[in-house]
Amino acid sequence: MKVRIKFSKKGIMKFIGHLDMMRYFQKAFRRSGIDISYSQGFSPHQLISFAAPLGVGLTSRGEYMDIMMGTGTNSRKMAELLNAQMVEGVEILSCRQIEDETKHSNAMAILAAADYEVFFKDPDFFDRDMEMSFRAFMGQSHIPTVRKTKKGQREIDLKNLIYKWDIKDGHIFMRLATGSVDNLKPEFVIETFLQSLGKNAELSALDICRLEMYAKAEDGSFISLEDLGKDIP
Known part of the structure; x- marks a missing residue:
């Protein structure tokens, strides 16, 4: 199942770059207990993709990432689990399912x-x-x-x-x-x-x-x- 996550980034977190944000979310997903999927091969990694990197120094009320999941949970519970792992300045706003095979399935591409x-x-x-x-x-x-x-x-x-x-x-x-x-x-x-x-x-x-x-x-x-x-x- 593909899930599109919307989040905000503000305050001191505007000074954190894109690569550090990726690593931050990878750790947050592991701690949250959400069943996120991993790639195959010798060096598996979480299946996460961001719509567009946000420049350092900018804030946002509308950032997006797509993740692949195994077993899912409802949108409200997923947001609660992730927000419990967020630091001040980052908030999960919504978690919504995307049909895997539709033309809307890749946020970066569309x-x-x-x-x-x-x-x-x-x-x-x-x-x-x-x-x-x-x-x-x-x-x-x-x-x-x-x-x-x-x-x-x-x-x-x-x-x-x-x-x-x-x-x-x-x-x-x-x-x-x-x-x-x-x-x-x-x-x-x-x-x-x-x-x-x-x-x-x-x-x-x-x-x-x-x-x-x-x-x-x-x-x-x-x-x-x-x-x-x-x-x-």
């Missing part, structure tokens, strides 16, 4: 977008004039820029990778392309915007929270990875 909330720690920096400049920047029909890749530099149009955006109470909301094909980070959008104004800001000047992650439905709409599963009775 991931298409993610929601982010961004705000500047210094509210005076993102003042009324800066907000108006950001609205003008995002309102362009094209936002050409250059992004560094492992193979060099590549010209991209940010406009094609930003699906939604808004500003409310000084917070910037963005739904961005996310996944193995197109992956746009919110800090890159902010960096590109500030460069257009001749300004700079370090990542430490921002608070960024990932709110949710989505797959793309057949009609082109976005559906959260959580909603692709069902509660285990």
